Amino acid sequence: MSTADEKSRKAAAQPSGSIPTAEEGPAPADTAGGKVMAFFFIGLAASLFVGWIVFPKLLYSQKKQPIDFNHAMHVQEVDNGCESCHFFRPDGTFTGIPKLDKCLECHEEVQGDSAEESRFVNQYAQKGKEVPWLVYAKQPACVFFSHVAHVRMGKMDCAACHGNIGESQHTRVYEQNRISGYSRDIWGRNISGFKRHTWDSMKMADCAACHKRAGVHQTSVQTGKGACFVCHK
């Protein structure tokens, strides 16, 4: 197939004003049509490959957490489950990932024989340096999220959004979106956006769906749906 040919033929035909006839079309039809289809499918396949396989690989960079943290082991050691370290302050704000101070309550000295623990104590605890944890669940700054509204008032379970992280023995690789800078967990591991568990993704649609189910401020004057200002202050 030659597009240049086609063009020149059209260009030659037009000044005479004649309508191109069937004979003037690409010939011979069957071999050329096959080629076109072949190219079409090659293009299709290539782009599908790029879109589904290559693109997600390119889009996310892989980062390791500074310390390989064992949630499962910690949960066993503490009395109060998740809230032992991730708790509400008296003013209702949520601590999120604990600061060094909290870790120091137990780890001023090395406690066990884990290599990661002694690395933590040497590199961070003793130097008074905060651990630069990478936060899987971090939402963009334009989102106002209140833990207390969900956990205390909404009676939601931590796992509803965070999954079974409390059972993990190692920290996962943190995949960072190269464009937006946020974690892959927000969009979800499935690049097509489908999810099986509530915690698979944490996009606006996920929040909105749950808010709709729970009837949270479905009072927007403009849209008749969830009010934007619930989350976007």
Next chain:
Amino acid sequence: MAFGIGGAVGTALSPLPWKLTDDLSIWTQNWPWTPVPPHGEVTQVDSVCTLCPGGCGISVRKVEDRVVKIEGMPGHPVNDGGICLLGASGAQLLYGPSRIEGPLKRVGRRGDGRWQPVSWKAAVAEVAGKLGVLRSGGEPHTLGCLLRSDRGTVPGLFSRLLTVFGSPNLMRMPSIQDTYELTLYQMQGALALPGFDVDNTDFLLSFGSGYIQGWGSPVHMFRAHSRWRNRGGRVVQVEPRLSISAAKADDWLAIKPGTEAALAMGLSHVIITESLYDRDFIENRCRGFESWVDAEGRIQPGFKQRVLNTYTPAKVSEITGIAAADVVRLARDFAKAARPLAICGRGRGRVPGDLGAFMAVHALNALCGSIQRAGGVWAVPEPDYINWFQPEMDKVAATGMQQSRLDGAGGPQYPLARYLTSYLAEIINAGKGYPLKALLVAGDNPAYTLPAGGNVRKALDSIPFIVSFSSFMDETTRMADLVLPNHIYLERLEDVPLAQGFSRPLVQLCKPVTAPQFNTRHSGDVVIDIARALGGSVATAFPWKSYADCLKETLGGNFQKLMRQVYMVGRGTGAPGHNAAFETASGKFEFTNPEFKIRPDYEPIEAEGDAASFPLVLVPYDSMRLASGFVADSPFMVKAVDDTVLKGRDILVEINPQTARKYGLADGAIALLRTPRGKARVKIYHFEGLMPGLVAMPTGLGHSAYDEYIGGKGVNFNRLIGPVQDPVSGLDAAWGIRAKLTRV
């Protein structure tokens, strides 16, 4: 082409375009350079704002150690939760680019801005070395020290250093405080600060005071203003320009500038002739109202006689340009109000003003009994908690202290004045007295804030050794040889001994809200370090381990209390009353102090310059949106300035359209403004609210130092005006300067 179409279809069927669109939209909503406060524990720390003398309590919101918001402290007696634009943008000063990050030593020429970081130890050693030479040379008095205020422990330490060093040249920056203090001393015999019970007044008569433009304690005045509005109080503003204060007043009387004292005397005339004055107060608590016979047997005219002889409404109308009928009506309204209060000091009160005029206004208050009672003027005693032991002075210091002050304050010509800082530059430049060989500057920016800025810079240039304690690279600091940056108010511990204009004694504690951002050091500690390095009797005068120790010892049991509650009010809520209020020899309120023979009067203070070459008169105006004091505007404030004040980099000057037409100055035209002190490029703004013949310029612009957000915008008014001496007190009483506008 088929490949392309296939590719397009495939791409559309893959998540790529949708995901990319989503990511890009998130990216655009969260620009990585937009500062977002960190997540973390939110705390609220209460402290005091010291960005102006207003003394507002602040409540600082922090996320972890990062200051994110400054609000007024609820329940605080001065500002009860309110805050001004400057106070609210304090975080920009804390984190702004003009902060000095550590001690610096000048390399290169003065003002070139080339610095070399030095250690604190080396910096203190350098100061001690340079100052030590002055002492060993027997000329300790050639050390000068310029401070914003002379109250509180940090100024106290500077003052102590100068005393034991041997120099009388401690100077405070000028303001209406100077004149009000003299007024209270003359008429009430009190060494006190003026307090105004604005909360309880029902008639405010303001002689050009910008009562909602930064006069007194700015936020306190704002709150009082709202209260008058809600409770039906009346406000009359007397000034030649339709300022915000005039616009918000019930009445605005456009007066010829500089003649306010004549109006005050005229009002007294009406009040006396119509017997509207407070008879009980005048007859029982005052002296000098009626004429009296002095020790030599001569008849001295009393206030009443002078007012009746000279200030008839017709005469006053001639002087002030206000109709005689208006004078009479205003006098009646004022005197008939239940709790009238007259205030003075133009604009924000940056220029001290003339003593006669202040006394005339104070006399007007006295006529209505508005002294020491609810809604009136109260003498607020000087803070008295600093009781350090008397330092021992060696011979060098004792001889040095015998020298007369370089600025002439307290000298034979101006015995009343405590400080005449406005003239320091002229004295130095004229080579009068002795040369200053070293200067310490703390808490202010005299190269910007003093009048005749050009002269000030010249004078500074002639001083061989200048040490700046500023936290910012301001105009003065640029001229320094050594910079010893202080923590800013959000990082330091310091007592705040007054709230300007507040009616009750108030001691507050400014405490560190966050850790110092840079390698700065508390000026109190640095003074102690310097004294210690100087050794001998200078060192023994400073036995404290640190400034914090000194402060704790000074405040005693109140330290912990202040740490908890920020402020302590010295007296109950009621008015002080008249008993023991007057510490004059007679124990009465004096209309004319017999000792000094200084009395309320109108003495015209002429604007500098000759009318032939300078047909117009330039006057300043202050605004809450610009900080015209020692702290520069925050970038946030610069954004809030109207385009009738600043457009691009051009400053706008107001002029009445009628005057503008006479000189062919179109609205928006660029013109050259000349005064006897300097010239500047300005933009013309036609404003009906300004009296013809005047040109009005905003203060607080035209910084030549600082950063791109603050510097290089507009013109500094102080560069265009010079001080004009009040013949009585010697204080600067300039209200304007002659000027000329030409189109360019």
